[in-house]
Amino acid sequence: MFQGNWTSVTKFFFLGFTSYPKVEIIIFVLCLLMYLITFLGNIIIISISILDSRLHTPMYFFLSNLSFLDIWYTSSALTPMLTNFVTGKNTISFSGCAAQMYFSLAMGSTECVLLSMMAYDRYVAICNPLRYPIIMNKRICLQIAAGSWVTGCLTALVETTSVLPLSLCGNNIINHFTCEILAVLKLVCVDTSMAQLIMLVISILLLPMPMLLICISYAFILSNILRISSVDGRSKAFSTCASHLTVVVLFYGTALSMYLKPSAVDSQEVDKFMALIYAGLTPMLNPIIYSLRNKEVKGAVKKMLIRNPFGTFLISIFR
Numbered sequence: 001m002f003q004g005n006w007t008s009v010t011k012f013f014f015l016g017f018t019s020y021p022k023v024e025i026i027i028f029v030l031c032l033l034m035y036l037i038t039f040l041g042n043i044i045i046i047s048i049s050i051l052d053s054r055l056h057t058p059m060y061f062f063l064s065n066l067s068f069l070d071i072w073y074t075s076s077a078l079t080p081m082l083t084n085f086v087t088g089k090n091t092i093s094f095s096g097c098a099a100q101m102y103f104s105l106a107m108g109s110t111e112c113v114l115l116s117m118m119a120y121d122r123y124v125a126i127c128n129p130l131r132y133p134i135i136m137n138k139r140i141c142l143q144i145a146a147g148s149w150v151t152g153c154l155t156a157l158v159e160t161t162s163v164l165p166l167s168l169c170g171n172n173i174i175n176h177f178t179c180e181i182l183a184v185l186k187l188v189c190v191d192t193s194m195a196q197l198i199m200l201v202i203s204i205l206l207l208p209m210p211m212l213l214i215c216i217s218y219a220f221i222l223s224n225i226l227r228i229s230s231v232d233g234r235s236k237a238f239s240t241c242a243s244h245l246t247v248v249v250l251f252y253g254t255a256l257s258m259y260l261k262p263s264a265v266d267s268q269e270v271d272k273f274m275a276l277i278y279a280g281l282t283p284m285l286n287p288i289i290y291s292l293r294n295k296e297v298k299g300a301v302k303k304m305l306i307r308n309p310f311g312t313f314l315i316s317i318f319r
Helices: 024-052 057-086 094-127 138-163 180-186 193-206 208-226 231-259 268-291 296-306 312-316
Strands: 011-014 092-093
Touching: 011 094, 024 057, 024 138, 024 268, 057 092, 057 094, 057 268, 092 094, 094 138, 094 180, 094 193, 094 208, 138 180, 138 193, 180 193, 193 208, 208 231, 208 296, 231 268
Parallel strands: none
Antiparallel strands: 011 092
């Protein structure tokens, strides 16, 4: 069978959801709606975090970073799929596939680290409120954000470069709607144990370990909240963490099911639908979750949009 490295491949073909012709148009419409809502919602979150001085706090600084990540991640995963569906080509160049794989991994890895740092921010805010402005000062916040981005980009580079040199079979058809690294590995003819080991190590570093840090942070948070005698104070403390916890469960739940599932339950069709949740639904829900559960965000959104001709319609979305 013909073998060649990535440089001998000019393009790949996506199978996408062609196995489900009756629901393919429904999937396209849903993905288009998810992308538009994700883009609009996260742009609004970033805008109010910059324009409203009341939101110039560490929590909203990290939230705007999360929104920026979600825009890039969804764009890298869904935009090519939507374009291919409209044009009917379902193809991507070799360089485009490599870039898409890298950006998807980089954005997802960065979000893993960033969510754990946001949990630490909530821990400091609730358990050490008097020292919070000192501990989470501007310099520390910038360092945390930069560290999250550098970690995500470097680990993605390691994963991507572990796959690029591998020899590919003659079949250049990817059974996916994006250049997801696990789907691309299925086209490799040679031994992939080293690449899979690298992915396993990075997945453990970026999934269970941050989750452990989040659990520890929230164990201290819960212990501190239960000592609050005021019902209102306890409710307010819970509400500040509920949004972040909801996002964590959605993000890590889908990520774990994709990258740390047993090989015995490997199913490409299930992987494609899980990837849709991971790349489309979760980023779309992030701004909705934060806006629905946060009075400050809703107030800032209304203040920003009230002068817009379409402000009434947009404000209704955040009610």
